[in-house]
Amino acid sequence: MRDRFEAFVTDRLDRLLRYATALTCDAHLAQDVVQDVLLRAQHRWARIESMQAPEAYVKRMITNEYLSWRRRRAARTVASTHGTLDALGTPVADPANAHAERDAMRHRIARLPRKQRAAILLRYYEDCTDAEIADLLGCKAATVRSHISRALATLRTDESPSLKEAMT
Amino acid sequence: MTGDTTGDTTGRTGQLIREAFAAEADQAPDSRAILAELSRARPPRRRTALVAATVAVVAVALAAVAVPTLLHRNTPAAGPQDQDVLLLGLDRSKKTELLMLAHLDGDGTASVVSLPDIMPRGDGSTYALNEVYRAFGPDRLLQDVAKLTGVRVEHYAALDLDAFGDLAAAVGGVPVCLRKATKDPDSGVSFPAGTHTITGAKVLPFIRQKDDVRPYRDDDTVPYPYFVQRQEAFLTGLASKAGDADPEAVLDVLGKHLRTDGELDVLGLAERIATAKGVRFIEVDAGLDMPMDTGRGGTVIPLVPVRAFVQDMFAGKAHPGGPRTPELKFSKQRCVY
Numbered sequence: 001m002r003d004r005f006e007a008f009v010t011d012r013l014d015r016l017l018r019y020a021t022a023l024t025c026d027a028h029l030a031q032d033v034v035q036d037v038l039l040r041a042q043h044r045w046a047r048i049e050s051m052q053a054p055e056a057y058v059k060r061m062i063t064n065e066y067l068s069w070r071r072r073r074a075a076r077t078v079a080s081t082h083g084t085l086d087a088l089g090t091p092v093a094d095p096a097n098a099h100a101e102r103d104a105m106r107h108r109i110a111r112l113p114r115k116q117r118a119a120i121l122l123r124y125y126e127d128c129t130d131a132e133i134a135d136l137l138g139c140k141a142a143t144v145r146s147h148i149s150r151a152l153a154t155l156r157t158d159e160s161p162s163l164k165e166a167m168t
Numbered sequence: 169m170t171g172d173t174t175g176d177t178t179g180r181t182g183q184l185i186r187e188a189f190a191a192e193a194d195q196a197p198d199s200r201a202i203l204a205e206l207s208r209a210r211p212p213r214r215r216t217a218l219v220a221a222t223v224a225v226v227a228v229a230l231a232a233v234a235v236p237t238l239l240h241r242n243t244p245a246a247g248p249q250d251q252d253v254l255l256l257g258l259d260r261s262k263k264t265e266l267l268m269l270a271h272l273d274g275d276g277t278a279s280v281v282s283l284p285d286i287m288p289r290g291d292g293s294t295y296a297l298n299e300v301y302r303a304f305g306p307d308r309l310l311q312d313v314a315k316l317t318g319v320r321v322e323h324y325a326a327l328d329l330d331a332f333g334d335l336a337a338a339v340g341g342v343p344v345c346l347r348k349a350t351k352d353p354d355s356g357v358s359f360p361a362g363t364h365t366i367t368g369a370k371v372l373p374f375i376r377q378k379d380d381v382r383p384y385r386d387d388d389t390v391p392y393p394y395f396v397q398r399q400e401a402f403l404t405g406l407a408s409k410a411g412d413a414d415p416e417a418v419l420d421v422l423g424k425h426l427r428t429d430g431e432l433d434v435l436g437l438a439e440r441i442a443t444a445k446g447v448r449f450i451e452v453d454a455g456l457d458m459p460m461d462t463g464r465g466g467t468v469i470p471l472v473p474v475r476a477f478v479q480d481m482f483a484g485k486a487h488p489g490g491p492r493t494p495e496l497k498f499s500k501q502r503c504v505y
Contacts, residue, residue, distance in 0.1 A: 009206060017202075018193035031197040035205055042206065105188035124182060125189040156181055 005045040009038060012055055020062050023121055025110040029066075037061045060136050063122075067114055067137070108155050115139075119147035120155075250274050252482075253437060254313055254324040256301060264298040264309075265329060269317060271482040272440045279481050287312055301326065306429065318475035319482070323432040331425035333371040336402075338417035339409035341365035344374065344401045345503035352376075363503075366402075375402055397504040 013034075020030035041048055041058055048054050109117060118137060122128040130141040137144065250273055257266030267283045285298040297316075300309045306324055314320050336342045343365050351358035357373035359366075366374050375398060428434060 006206075009203065013199045013202060014196070017196040017199055021196040022189045022193040025192055027195050027197045031202065035202045038202065038206055102184060102187045102191055105184045106192055109185070109188055109192070120185065121189060124185045125193075152181065155185065 004049060005042055008045075008049070008054065012058070013038075016055075016058065016062065019059060019121075019125075020066070022125055023063065023066055023118060025106075025117075033062055033065045037065050063118055063136055064138075067118060105155065112151050112154060116147045116151040116154075119144055120151045123148055251323070251437075251440075252319055252321045253432065254310060254321045255280070256309075256324060256326040257329050258301070258326055259329060262302045264301050267298060267313075269313060269319060269321065269478065271319075272437070273482070278440065281317070281478055281481055283313065283316065287316060306427075316474060317478040319478060323429050325432055325434060325437065326427045328425040329372060331421055332375060332402075333368040334421040334425065335418070336367040336371045336406065338421055339406060339413045341367040342371070342402055342405040342409060344398075344405050347503045347505050350505070371402070374398060401502070401504045 016034055016038075017030060020034045021027055024030045024033065037058065041061065048057055051057050109120065112120065115137065119133055122133045122136060128136070130144045133144045134141040250271065253270045253272070255266070255268040255270055256264050259265045264285070267285065269281045269283060271279045271281075273279070283297065285296065286294040287297040287300075288294050297309075297312060300312055306326070310321050310324060343363060345363040346359055346361050349359060349361045352373055355373035355376070357370060359370075359374065422434070426434065
């Protein structure tokens with residue numbers, strides 16, 4: 001059983017870490033959350049692997065772990081990315097720079113309330129349906145729709161008009 | 169971008185969100201640290217260890233203090249037949265903080281299964297099992313536990329966790345030695361380094377103090393968290409003071425803090441647990457360490473596996489579902505972290 005757990009981890013760990021990082025907007029927190037979850041999953045692996053979708057179950061554990069994480073607040077800052085650094089290093093300042101626009105979106109996403117962020121992530125990154133998101137987050141589909149529409153309102157409102165114009 | 173609606177995931181905003189998430193995911197940490205931790209760890213499940221230690225605290229406290237001082241009775245401890253007892257640890261509001269089903273086997277071994285704090289309904293939803301005692305009383309709880317585990321339980325013993333502080337007081341305080349000063353953010357209680365005596369309200373914070381450090385025993389396989397060491401230190405100290413126990417005060421503590429179904433032989437139970445050839449502690453492996461609010465359709469408690477698991481445990485069969493927690497040692501007093 002231990003071997004099979006190890007095989008799962010070897011195969012999926014990178015994906016789980018990417019998911020957790022996108023969810024938490026904090027690489028350190030993502031590492032803590034994934035590690036805690038995998039340590040727990042290890043003990044229950046016989047049962048988890050007998051499920052239809054073990055990876056989905058582990059993702060659910062990660063999502064719940066993060067949503068119930070009380071020790072640390074989610075990071076509200078986004079580390080400088082290669083994109084922004086590159087942009088800064090480029091002599092030509094281009095307001096319509098795709099990286100700048102994308103990173104602005106990252107900042108807005110990082111400021112969303114946790115459940116809204118989780119809902120948006122599951123919709124846009126994991127391509128889940130409302131029902132699937134509702135199941136994962138343990139709420140009703142109507143609540144999911146509300147989370148998503150509020151989040152989208154925030155994410156759109158914040159868009160700077162100059163960027164919009166620059167895109168058209 | 170206009171016309172981007174809630175359900176629309178194809179618009180410019182949707183595309184930007186996707187790109188933003190992908191960029192965020194690119195910041196994912198290196199997986200090697202986790203791989204190293206996983207391959208090293210046969211990790212403790214803190215709650216299991218805490219539950220196990222607390223059961224041991226109850227049993228040993230009773231055995232160390234109550235049994236010698238009160239056991240002037242002539243009736244022998246309950247005979248060699250099997251006995252199942254529900255053990256509850258209650259917080260101040262009488263909410264069930266610890267819920268365990270103990271099986272005392274005729275062969276002198278004991279198994280203790282820690283139960284989940286939520287319970288499935290027929291329709292797949294769940295309710296809070298840890299509220300049943302407070303809200304509906306012990307009979308309903310015994311019924312629910314029978315439903316959950318398949319084990320018909322007739323006896324229960326419910327102990328206020330505050331009893332530990334009072335037990336310490338009944339022996340005139342328990343000496344403990346800390347290697348360095350500690351401060352627990354959860355309780356706000358701090359302890360100085362060195363030897364001192366704890367009693368009353370300081371006992372529970374001392375026993376429960378949490379930390380994230382997971383030291384291991386010498387063989388590097390059995391986790392030996394600091395809080396388990398502290399519990400051992402407390403118990404060792406308590407046992408060392410058993411001779412000073414004021415029997416009336418101990419009786420008073422039990423009278424005040426222990427409730428049973430009236431037919432349970434408490435001292436016999438304590439004696440059996442304390443003198444068992446081996447006590448196995450395990451947590452029901454039911455995927456329940458998720459937040460309660462996922463209960464609505466989110467969490468599944470598979471009744472059949474739970475029952476099979478409990479029956480395997482009580483029959484003495486090995487089960488891959490959970491780790492064994494370290495056996496508590498009370499041999500000699502030493503300073504702990």
